[in-house]
Amino acid sequence: MRYLQVQEIRCKHLLHRTGASFAEFTLNPYIGCGFGCSYCYVPVLRAKRGQEGVDTWGSWVQVKVNAPDVVRREMLDVPRDAHILIGSATDAWQPIEKRYRVSRGVLYELSFYPNKVTILTRSPLLIRDIDLLKRFERVSVHISLPTVDERVRRVFEPHAPAVAGRLELTRRLLSARLRVTWAWCPFLPGVENTPEQIRRYVQTAAQVGVREIWVGRINYWSFLEGRYKALLRKYRGEAGWTPRLLMREQTEQMVKEECEKAGIVCRVRYYTGSAGTSPFTHPFGGSRSVATEKERLGRSLALQKDVT
Structure with a gap:
C-alpha cells in the first residue's frame, strides 16, 4: 500500500469560471488525487507552473475541508442556468473522500439548486x-x-x-434512472486499437446499459511519452512501442461502427493539452478546426486555474 500524504486546507473559493463551452464552472473539493493515473494531465499542468514534478502525483492530497460552506456561499451568485463540472482536476470520490465526505457535503449544497451538474469520476464510492x-x-x-x-x-x-467496480457503479446509477456516460479517455494507443479490443469495450458498455461514450486522447504527450512507452513495454513485452500503434482515422471508424451497431452514441471529445510534438494532435489523426482549437485553449486555461 502506498503512503499518501494528506493535508487539510481551507479554501477561499471553490467554483471557478471556465470561459469554455463544456461548463461555465468547475469545482474540485480536493487538490491532488490518490489514484495517480499514469496519463493524467493535471500533474503536467502543475509541473508547467513550477509547482512540483509529475512523478510525485498520486502521493499527496490536500482536502478542502470547508468546501461545503464555501459552495453554499458562492452558489448565491451563480446563474441558475450555469453548468457545473465536478472533478476537472481531481477525482472528488477518491479514497480519502470516504473519511472526509466533503464531496458529499458539496453535493448536498448543490442539490438545492436547479443547475445542471456533471460529475467526472472513476470511483464506485459515488x-x-x-x-x-x-x-x-x-x-x-x-x-x-x-x-x-x-x-x-x-x-x-x-x-x-x-x-x-466501475461496471457496478454504472449499473447502480442506471438503476436509479440517472444519466451515465462512459469516458473512454484516454484512448490507449497500442492497447485498445484492434477491432477485437474495440468490440469488447463497446459490447461491455451495451451489456450494462450505457448509451453514450466519449472518446478522447492522451494530453500533453511530450511530457508523458517516456512514462507511457515504458508502461506499454511492460504490457506488450518486447513488442513495445512502434509508430503503427498510433490512432488513425480507421480506428475512429471502427469505434463509430461498433457503437452504431450497439445503439450507442459516440462522441470524440477534446479535453486539454498543447499539441506540440504530440502524435495525438487529433485523437485519431487528422486536423482540428479553428473553433475547436479555441475551445481547447479555453479548457486548458480553465483547468490551469483549477489545479492550484
Whole structure:
C-alpha cells in the first residue's frame, strides 16, 4: 500500500469560471488525487507552473475541508442556468473522500439548486451518494474507463478502482434512472486499437446499459511519452512501442461502427493539452478546426486555474 500524504486546507473559493463551452464552472473539493493515473494531465499542468514534478502525483492530497460552506456561499451568485463540472482536476470520490465526505457535503449544497451538474469520476464510492444525486433536476455522471481489461488497468492505473467496480457503479446509477456516460479517455494507443479490443469495450458498455461514450486522447504527450512507452513495454513485452500503434482515422471508424451497431452514441471529445510534438494532435489523426482549437485553449486555461 502506498503512503499518501494528506493535508487539510481551507479554501477561499471553490467554483471557478471556465470561459469554455463544456461548463461555465468547475469545482474540485480536493487538490491532488490518490489514484495517480499514469496519463493524467493535471500533474503536467502543475509541473508547467513550477509547482512540483509529475512523478510525485498520486502521493499527496490536500482536502478542502470547508468546501461545503464555501459552495453554499458562492452558489448565491451563480446563474441558475450555469453548468457545473465536478472533478476537472481531481477525482472528488477518491479514497480519502470516504473519511472526509466533503464531496458529499458539496453535493448536498448543490442539490438545492436547479443547475445542471456533471460529475467526472472513476470511483464506485459515488454509489454512496446516489440518494443525493436523485434530488437533482439535471445531473449526469461521466465514468472514466479507459479499458475494460483488468490486466490493462493494473498496468496503466494500478491505484484506481478495478474495472468490476466501475461496471457496478454504472449499473447502480442506471438503476436509479440517472444519466451515465462512459469516458473512454484516454484512448490507449497500442492497447485498445484492434477491432477485437474495440468490440469488447463497446459490447461491455451495451451489456450494462450505457448509451453514450466519449472518446478522447492522451494530453500533453511530450511530457508523458517516456512514462507511457515504458508502461506499454511492460504490457506488450518486447513488442513495445512502434509508430503503427498510433490512432488513425480507421480506428475512429471502427469505434463509430461498433457503437452504431450497439445503439450507442459516440462522441470524440477534446479535453486539454498543447499539441506540440504530440502524435495525438487529433485523437485519431487528422486536423482540428479553428473553433475547436479555441475551445481547447479555453479548457486548458480553465483547468490551469483549477489545479492550484
